[in-house]
Structures are given as structure tokens and as C-alpha cells.
Amino acid sequence: MKKGETIYCIDESLYSDHITKRKSYRIEDAKLDQIKIPNDRQKLVWLPSHCFTDSIIPDIKSINIDDEINDNYNSCVEVTIKFSDGTKRWGTFMTINRLNKLFNNHRHYFTGKNLIFTQQINKDIIERTIMELDKQNELYKNTNEY
Template identity: 30%
Template sequence: MDSKLVTCTSIGVYGHALTKGTVYQAVAEEADRYRIFGNHNKRIWIDKYYFAEGEVEVPLLTSWKFDDRLEDFDLIEVTITFNNGMKRWCLITTPERLVEHFKQPHLDPPGFNIQHLIIVRTMNDRDIEQTLKHLDEQGEIEKATLFLE
């Protein structure tokens, strides 16, 4: 096989070998996987699911910010910015804040389904950063957020 270029779109369990957004040279190919030379300087077979063919732009999380004051709400709006200028948003809360939210006496309806709600251990910047980075590396950040115009 002539080598082909593939771009990593998520790392899955291959954090030792892949970096999201990096272009790799596929030195061999089977129906469902590529053999690439990974970040750990070894050749490894990885499922094609983790790649896009060719050199493609992959949005990467570059920053995030709270849009609400933490003292004002139980569900905090957050804006996320990517390297291509795209912005997305989500709600972030903790298990404790979620309990407080449902203690509101006039909550109507008494339940909800919010796909863009991320629950973190604490509202500490480090916990949020780590969670958002993980979602980004796994290719799940777009499912966990909504597009912001």
C-alpha cells in the first residue's frame, strides 16, 4: 500500500499513541483499521473510526468561560471556544447543585432532559477543564454542547 494521510478525530483509549487533530501516515490499511506510527514511536493498528481520511481541519477546544456567576444559579452557562473560531455552549453543574435545583418549590415541569448538561465533581476550574478536554479528545464535545451563533 502506498501510505496515505489520516487525521485523528478522537483518541479513544489510545491517548498514548494519538493526539486529536494530528495528521498521521497510515503505513498499512485493512478494511476497518489503519496501521500508523503513533506518538509513542511505535507502529500500531487502530480502528478507522478514530480518523478522517486526508489532512482535515479538526476543531480543538482552546478555551471556555462561565457566562453566569456561580452564586446566582444551580445550572451555570458556559461558552466554549475552538481553534477555528467556532463557539458552543452548555450547562455545567455538580450533583449537589442539581439536588438544590430540584428543591425549588414551583419547579415546572418537575423533571427535564438536557443533552447539553455536563455534571462535574466540583465547580473548580481544573475539574471543568479536565472534563471538557476529555470530551473534546473523545470526539464527544459537540454532542455535549450546542452551537452558539
């Protein structure tokens, strides 16, 4: 990353007071693993370069709960996420109570790739969780390619 280049935020988690996911920024200065940019309030700040990429990243266009939620405190549902570039990802949301029931049914272990555990499941919690994972650049590693 070099002075004068346009970059895009991919991880705002620790710096949400300064940067916004997917927003573009112009590099004013760069050194080692740090870059200097005008933040969202146009104040110059130094931030880690790992929070940025040189290519536009797709927006989340929709979040679809693929299964019916019968019990907000004891459920397991799959969710499909669609992006502006046409790609899709899916993930599984499971409540802690549902996991405990699996163990109470004489299971000694439970495996699952990219499970997201919550205490309660509803549309709002699923959407907020997906947006938070996205802001932290953790959505792709916690969901599966469609």
C-alpha cells in the same frame, strides 16, 4: 482511508498511549475498519479507523465561564468554547447538589439538553472536563452550537 494518506486523530480515548487528538498520521496499511500507522513513539500499530478523519479539526482556543460561580458545590453555569476556525459551542455545567435541590422543590422531573453534571464546579474542573470530552470525541454531542 488508503495507504499513504495523511489522517488526523479525532478520538484518542482508548488509545492515548498511541495517538494524540488533532495530530496527523500517515497510513502505512489499511484493512476493513483498521489502519496501521506509526504511533506517537513511531512504533507501527493497528488502530480502528473511526479514531481518525481525513481533514484537520480546529483547536480549542478558549474556554469562558459565562456565569459567576457562587458556590462550588451548588451551581449551574453556562460555558462558551471558542475554536481556531472561529466557531463556538456552549454547554451547561451543573452540580449534583443543584440538581437535587431542583427535585426537593417539588419537581418530579428535570429536562435539559446537553447538561454536564459534576460534583463540584470551578474553572479547573470545567476545563479538564471539556478537554476530556474533546479527547473522547464527545465534546460536540455534549455541547450546543453557538
